[in-house]
Amino acid sequence: MSRLTQPHPYPGKLFVVEGIDGSGKSTQLDLLHRWLVAEGYNVFFTEWNSSPLVKQTNKKGKKKNLLTPTTFSILHATDFADRLANMIVPPLQAGMIVLADRYVYTAFARDVVRGVHPNWVRNLYSFAVRPDIAFYFKVPIDVSIKRVTIGRAGLKFYEAGMDLGLSDDPVTSFRLFQSQVIEEYERLTEEFGLTVIDGSGPINEQQERLRDVVCNALTDYASHHPPMTIPELHRDAAAEITSSVTS
């Protein structure tokens, strides 16, 4: 009964990218976004954990390090449910292309490593829409570590899995935590049919492959006149409400 196992009914297209931190997925999604816009498509972008609803709560909890794995997991699900209802489904109904930086697979990988039950977290997200394509950027852990340590100000607490107490050293903790996340992604690739991209190759070659796959998925999709869903208006009900207000 999970919606994640059957194609969505909307006229739009949903493409998502997944992978550990430093896998290059955001860079690739950004390039794909630019290309789609240049091609004349209407594109909507959304990213993991960005709903204004729970942003403050997440920040607060993370700062105080008082989130237990289950609370952490459900909070992200709340964020996702809010974005799905407000930022993902409506553009899909309007026939747009929706790009998501991380999707439910992030929760399936990370939260299970943090200790929640795999079946439980899959049920939790079973209201989600199945993406048309889900790309998984696969990189060796060393490549990812190199990228996140040279390119950024420092490893973030949760990104490095410091809450799990694997090591006091952020880099060591990152290696241990993200290696387990990679193992979960391997499982998910088979379970949900993720499209694997070699994230260690040259940026332009990865992008070429991405565009090929997306192009294929867009063969039945008309960019300039997207097939929107226009709900039928319930004119009788509307008239009734109007008359009761005016009478």
Added chain:
Amino acid sequence: MRDEIFYGDGLPYVDTTDLDGKLIVIEGTDGVGRSTQIEGTNESGKSTPIEGLKRWLEVQGYGVVSTGWTRSPLLGPAIDAIKEGNTLNQITYSILYAADFADRLENVIIPALKGGFIVLADRYMYTAFARHVVRGVDPHWLRRVYGFAPLPDLVIYLKIGLEDLIQRTFTSGRSMKYWESGMDIGYRGGLYESFVEYQTLVLEEFDKMTEEFGFTVLDASPKIEHVNQKLKDVIGEFLTTTN
């Protein structure tokens, strides 16, 4: 120790071998008098003619922790914000409550059970099942979401009929509140009509759950002193048979 610790998939990372306390849940719809029975005080903190269950157990030498529904410091503000805005879809709304419960469960309820306390829970997952299912959420999905909840040792359902509930709501000086009347789901008519329609559905859900979860049903329509004595009888008997 009971055979099944968790309602569903559970918390794989929690050691459950030392949950030595007892989890006692008092369930019932809005305004039935749960908090008064547990704390011995009314909503505005004034004392009542009854001795609350918490105090009563403490006098007998038990360590007691009482806990409510949606009172965790982490999510309280977020839930309040939604109550003001209320443009949330029902799935998000139901998960947010589950997050709040998880926070309280892992920070309050489980540590207290490990410490050998009696936990008196004013509402539990059953309240969520009633409220969200009435609002259109899939009951099977929601039950699995709460699969991390430990099964209570005893659930006492304070059962009340609609007419008595309406009378109690007004005689206790409360009023029919927006959420307790289901006004958010857009029933036509005024507050009173909404309250009747909404609470009827909520009471039906509780009735359905009585068998599903084996609630101990207690008639909440008599005077609170009478209900209080009945509660003490049930809990007293439970404690003597399990210890």
